[in-house]
Amino acid sequence: MTELEKYLSRIVNFDKAELDEISNLTKELTLNNKDFFLKEGQICNKICFLLEGLIEMTYIDENLEEHIIEFFFPNSFVTDYVSFLSNTKSDCNIRAISNSKLIYFDKDALNKLYDKSLNFQKFGRLISERYFVGFANRIKKTKLTPKQRYEMLLTENPELLQTVPQYKIASYLGISAEWLSKLRGKK
Amino acid sequence: MTELEKYLSRIVNFDKAELDEISNLTKELTLNNKDFFLKEGQICNKICFLLEGLIEMTYIDENLEEHIIEFFFPNSFVTDYVSFLSNTKSDCNIRAISNSKLIYFDKDALNKLYDKSLNFQKFGRLISERYFVGFANRIKKTKLTPKQRYEMLLTENPELLQTVPQYKIASYLGISAEWLSKLRGKK
DNA sequence: CGTTCAGTTGACTAAGGTCAATTCCCGTGG
DNA sequence: CCACGGGAATTGACCTTAGTCAACTGAACG
Numbered sequence A, B: 001m002t003e004l005e006k007y008l009s010r011i012v013n014f015d016k017a018e019l020d021e022i023s024n025l026t027k028e029l030t031l032n033n034k035d036f037f038l039k040e041g042q043i044c045n046k047i048c049f050l051l052e053g054l055i056e057m058t059y060i061d062e063n064l065e066e067h068i069i070e071f072f073f074p075n076s077f078v079t080d081y082v083s084f085l086s087n088t089k090s091d092c093n094i095r096a097i098s099n100s101k102l103i104y105f106d107k108d109a110l111n112k113l114y115d116k117s118l119n120f121q122k123f124g125r126l127i128s129e130r131y132f133v134g135f136a137n138r139i140k141k142t143k144l145t146p147k148q149r150y151e152m153l154l155t156e157n158p159e160l161l162q163t164v165p166q167y168k169i170a171s172y173l174g175i176s177a178e179w180l181s182k183l184r185g186k187k
Numbered sequence C: 001c002g003t004t005c006a007g008t009t010g011a012c013t014a015a016g017g018t019c020a021a022t023t024c025c026c027g028t029g030g
Numbered sequence D: 001c002c003a004c005g006g007g008a009a010t011t012g013a014c015c016t017t018a019g020t021c022a023a024c025t026g027a028a029c030g
Helices: A003-011 A016-025 A081-086 A107-114 A118-141 A146-156 A158-163 A166-173 A177-185 B003-011 B016-025 B081-086 B107-114 B118-141 B146-156 B158-163 B166-173 B177-185
Strands: A027-031 A036-038 A046-060 A066-072 A092-106 B027-031 B036-038 B046-060 B066-072 B092-106
Touching: A003 A016, A003 A046, A003 A118, A016 A107, A027 A036, A027 A046, A036 A046, A046 A081, A046 A107, A066 A166, A081 B118, A092 A107, A107 A118, A118 B081, A118 B118, A146 A158, A146 A166, A146 A177, A158 A166, A166 A177, B003 B016, B003 B046, B003 B118, B016 B107, B027 B036, B027 B046, B036 B046, B046 B081, B046 B107, B066 B166, B092 B107, B107 B118, B146 B158, B146 B166, B146 B177, B158 B166, B166 B177
Parallel strands: none
Antiparallel strands: A027 A092, A036 A092, A046 A066, A046 A092, B027 B092, B036 B092, B046 B066, B046 B092
């Protein structure tokens, strides 16, 4: 059983034939460090599953400043789901920040799948729901102060601080790199 | 055709029988100003459709401070979708802030529906996706400064400032009521 | 008319940003 | 093995934004 199949099986109770059908749709993709998976202005028409490596998703605001909005780790889906769903140009960049191996579905393939059976529809629904729960929690965290957000990251995701340079963490938390450094020093 | 049916028809191409089936599952609910639809600690097992009135969703942080995370307007769905989906206790309050009329589905009814046909699964998926797009945009906005968030609200949703008291707007924006007042004065 | 609660205003304070200088780390070429 | 060059992190001085608290205004409603 592949990593993708393991992951999927935890979400929906697919039978062997269904898993095969999904696996047959996937294509492989290799990204080197700093390669883009998606550039601002493109429409995202893929959903990726990250096998190994590390990916960042950034957003460019109206002042042309780039903010990290998400890190993606192996065994999770990588996509600009908003662009994907609404078929609109992405305002995000998605970029490998270490050499990465992925597999992906493209949109047409996925939509065909959805129309094929209840289980596949259910799968699509559950993917959305998972994404959604993650984002909803993010919104709640934004009501915290930067310092609280940093402390929460420390307890929930300490390994992130080892694997990602500090200025990227700062961007993710929405604070300046200098201030993050000062926060860390204060301990 | 009811408002709900109109709304649904814009999402999925249901036939008459399907729409009837959905409508038959709904129950009516009236909330007076300040009545709760959901209290912290409860599991949300309903999805409501707001017919008239105004609803707020708030979140109580670890310092026991209450923050508004969403306003709901007529012809939209009202639920703590996270609690609903993951079957966990909500950390949110959902409360009418004017007299409101709603109809709702409960979870069991909806799940039965989902298993009935592809179109209903699709409906569930699309509901999630819509919710999701809304939340994703919220996350991007949190990278802006409070002032920028206020200005964005002004241009995108000016009527909100008429219908909702200012201290609630401040809570929604994540700033103090005094500071919002000062921002407004500076124009 | 008082009460009450939302909104405003001002003085003060604290959190966090900005800029610049410095140091640290690490890879690369000699 | 060393020198140096560049990006990341730290530190300090200074500034801006926003929070806090308290006093005041103002409208709404009995």
